[in-house]
Every structure is written in structure tokens, then in C-alpha cells.
Amino acid sequence: MLFYTVFYAVLIVITVAVLADRILGSNGLATSRRAARGVLEILEKRNIQEGIFIDFGSASGWFSIFVAKRRPKLKVIGVEQDKLRVTLARVRARIHGVGNVQFLSQDVFSSQLEQADVVYIFLPRDISGDVAEFLRARMHRGAIAIVNTFPLPLWEPVDIIPTRPERKDGFETLRVYEQKEKLYR
DSSP: OOOHHHHHHHHHHHHHHHHHHHHHSOOOOOOOOOHHHHHHHHHHHTTTEEEEEEEOOOOOSSSHHHHHOOOEEEEEHHHSSSSHHHHHHHHHHHTTOOSEEEEESGGGGOOOOOOSSEEEEEGGGGGGHHHHHHHHHHHHHTTTEEESSSSSTOOOEEEEEESSSTTTTOOOOOEEEOOOSOOOO
16 A cells, blocks of 8 residues: 555655756757657767767757667767756666666756767757857767757768758758867866
């Protein structure tokens, strides 16, 4: 009897957290399954099976978990400022039994990118300039950034994948950028 009480209490808490996240979500940008499959195609095309993958603005973690499940040798790190979303993401990872993913509660501009091989970004357009500068200063030579929808100013994409070609506004177009400079910071 106690087991069922605890089980249903946890289920209710998780349901309320998911609903609160959906209703009160901070930026409203969520990676679709179509775009997620596009990211996997990019990883496949570049033969990226292992290394470090950082998901900027990972929200409640579904995309980070999606990548981690399909690339078990890849270390996936979801970065999210909202502590509730990070807690929800950690619970989701445990439920899915994914061990190669972790979630950090911090501002994306506090992230350590020096070891990252891939950085995925789907953040609001109004910070794309700051993101571009941050990536240029922190990513190692040869690392790639996969940016959903909004182009990075002053970077030239090495690949462009429209996941929704029927849309003329560029929504969910994935742009791949490669860090070509060796920076010493």
C-alpha cells in the first residue's frame, strides 16, 4: 500500500512539473523530432560517435536524452539555467536509464566549451551575437556548432540542412559551423 502511495505521489509531482514546464516555459523553443533526426544525420555524416556533446538551453532534457540514447559513446551535457527543468531532466534520464547524459544548472555563458566536440544551440535570436562571440572564444579547433533556426553572425556555415523545406522562413534549418581558428585563452 505504501509503495503505491509513494508511486502515485511521485507520478503526480512529475506530471505537475511537466505541465508547469510546458505552460510556463521560458523561451518556447523546443527541438522537434524532425530537427533532432537532422542532428543525428549530421553526427552520422561527420562520423561523430564519441566525444563531448553540449546542448545549450536543454530545457527539460528530452533532446539531450534523445541524442544520448542513440550515441551511447558520446558524453552528452545539457546546460539549462532553470533549476526545475534541470531536476526534471535528471529524473527523465533516470527513468530512461541513460547513463551518458548529465544536466548542469547554469547560464550557458558559464559553460566550459574547451573540451566540447559538438555544441547544439536553439536559443532566441536576440542573443545570437553573444553566442557567436562566446563560441569563437571557447571552442577548440575542429569542434562544430549545430545551430537551429537562427544563423550565427560573422560565421560561415559549412553545411545547411533545412528540416522543414516547406517553410520559407528558415524555421528549423540546421546550420553547421566549424571552429577553424586555434585560440589561446
